[in-house]
Amino acid sequence: MTSRVESTVGATRGSDYAVLCRKIKDAGLLKRRPGYYTAKIIANTVLLLAGFVAFALLGRSWYQLLVAAFLAFVFTQIAFVGHDAGHRQIAGSRRVNDLLGVLHGNLLIGLSFGWWVSKHNRHHANPNHEGRDPDLGGGSVLALTASQGESRRGLTGRVLARAQAFLFFPLLLLEGLHLHAASVRALMGGPARRSRAVEALLLGGHVVGYLTVLFVVLSPLQAVAFILVHQCLFGLYMGCSFAPNHKGMPIITDESKLDFLRRQVLTSRNIRGGWFTDFALGGLNYQIEHHLFPSMPRPSLRRAQRFVRDHCRLHDLPYLESTLVGSYTQVLRHLHTVAAPLRTADAE
Template identity: 30%
Template structure:
């Protein structure tokens, strides 16, 4: 993560705050607590279980559909896509350097998991690192562009949900949201910024997407398999859109000039929110519900974010900074409300 240059001044209407926090102090605490210990064996086991679990769920969905009804098979199909796309957390960890001990080992595991998913790891890393370095900085946060699009405002929570999570807007046209579009975006980033890796990653992407398509064709035939594959990528996009929707959208935003007045801890604590919850939250979001911990230390292994949370909370609050945390559904509804057009009430007639 590229730090934002510190400055004694603050942006906007925020009052004077304590001196810039020394992130090295917090890092030393986390190292002493063992939070940076990497477990590559755990990552390999998780990848194996995700693939086996998703394949079994898809097979069971086919059997239920044939023996009973399509609607009864739908939950099993969604479960299969959910388990499969949890491999995205593994790619995310390795791309940040949080899975294995060495840089090259992390890159190889990131390439493996990205290939399984049909994703360009170099292109994804480029856009995602910009998000980390410039979180909620208008025009520079590549993961949050749509929040500043004035055309993406809706009249109700329902239409906001449809427009934000089930569809994507491109040149004024709404298209079904699918992870294929993300692969195209990251392929562009890879070609533009890491062209030396583009050919190899393109081959891996085609193999990964081709393997997924072939699996569904074996389950349901050519046309049925193609439809299931597209639905699968649609469920995956819905999962990812929902997973990260409440972490940043409705929190503070800054212009590039304002962001220059903030140190890295202040920027991240003011623009990032965690999800509160128990075991189900941890399972669904894979540990990344602790977004502030992840944003302050992107290379901190995901399975240690919960252990790091008490240290981070104490650190930011001691420096007078916010520690945003709320239940997932509360955050989700706030995102929908953020995109509902706040039209003023009509003036009463005379």
Template identity: 50%
Template sequence: MANSTVLTDTRSAGKENRSSGKGSDFSELSRRISEAGLLRRRPLYYTVRFTAVGLALAGGVAAFLVIGDAWSQLFVAAALAVVSGQLGLAAHDLAHRQVFSRRRPSETGGLVVANVLLGMSYGWWMNKHTRHHANPNHENKDPDVAPDIIVWSRRQARQARQAKGPARFIGKHQAALFFPLLTLEGLNLSFSSFRALRSPSMKRPVLEGTLLVAHFAVYFGGIFTLLSPGKALAFVAVHQGLFGLYLGSVFAPNHKGMPMVEEGTELDFLRRQVLTSRNVDGGALTDVFMGGLNYQIEHHLFPSMPTPALAEAQVITERYCAELGIPYCRSGLVASHRTALRHLREVGAPLREAGQ
């Protein structure tokens, strides 16, 4: 209820500002950001970052080939899970045109990183992520909070009370099962990518499908050729499980536990992005681990802003929100996960009550 009150109050403030003839609140923030030069491309940063990730990938593959059929390959699998997470963050930046200003090199890079190196459809993910950015935490419009195995609001939980079997069990205990479920996220991304090839919204299904098949032919072919079946299955489980856990740990703190937007709620762009997002405080290690997505508010306001500019943009944005009286959420990484898990437990209450 408190969250709903905040959304209503700040929405009214935004309307008053626009009616006063001052222009939108976001336009003033955008002017300040532009004057600070924070939207210009940073080719040196991305050259160094992508080179480092590429060398890490090459090193992981080389270690895999040198070690051979041994259980120590599980350490290689764990290291490659981190590399895969960094590749996912690179694909994210390419999709938002943070690296290149033009569409073609961004798409080409995205296809190479996502489809070829990760086994995830660039076109499908970009479509999904664009819809998320347009309406973050909107119950009916944000695909990231669509009820699937997990419900994100009490309304979704009430609608799912008739569910049976595993779906009902997971919904009742979703907070406790959240991190274990994240270990399946890497496989879910690949499965959803293949399923999306039949979607009318997919622009190049043949190309993307071919690249996905090529990825998994090399991935599974190499693993099961070099390793015995038991070790191969263990390698895939560790690699995919930790990869999914990494991605989930990066994306979950940014919006989970923040206000949900119901149908009919009207918010201007600035408030829609700020009120539904959370920044994660930390040092340089947090910046590297989360690929800049710990500055989620600034990223949502300026999606094409290069990663190294986000920290400076955060200072400007937080100060500007304070001027307007707009709540600006910051939290530590552990605290943000704790909030997200508490939210999952609270919204799952109708499912637990229905089983009593």
């Protein structure tokens, strides 16, 4: 299998980060939580089966679009477990995490686990680092940095960039389809890996089964509508869960001289909220803690927050928290600001 998103505990012994690591370890927050993840996987399985039962009972009906919306929610919850498996949060065994990852990613929701882990490894190592963080890739429709905004060429690219703050949420509707397409491309033309054949088989099984069931049970028009509703809402939910984490936060360049602690804290944003926020965002609302301790099990992130917040205060590090709505406001404001030079140039 591909390499995992590894924890960096102990990587900077004697540093400010190492001091925090010792506190986190002593509190037992890095210990695996098999009971939690067993319950989470069972709950997701029950929800998925409930969706299948509803689909079977409704048959050829336009009410199936409600099932499509429900399954978009379930698929995202499944994706969160795949994310945790990629970080080795679930089990101490790499093989078990890999198995859970490909089952949740490739088989259940049709995304390549190996491709995602490789991409996510690079993101965690270089969050918001222009030129190194794949989530800031220049191939994005959105201009996420000032240099990307200034480099937009062609009428379509410039028009999209100028209006990107208004187009952000509509574009997220396409995120699910983009992830599926990127997964297929990675498995067809990516570097050779031992797991690629297994991943391709599982992902292919998902696609064939998904399309076969839809077009056998539903009319062609209903099947297409189901796919659009399901995949667009899946992409929207996924995008809305990940977007608040780093967008609008400081951009790092090669000239930036930051240690691991500061690189992770300064580029991440937490979302305030209670248990429902934790559930809805899959623990990604504790983005600062997650980036500092990638292998920390999801239910331990809330408890770690007190240690991290106090440590940041001790070292005069800004610890940014926002409401969910407030985070989207910051993201949209950032996108609007990045595109300002284009609007100015086109107005002249």
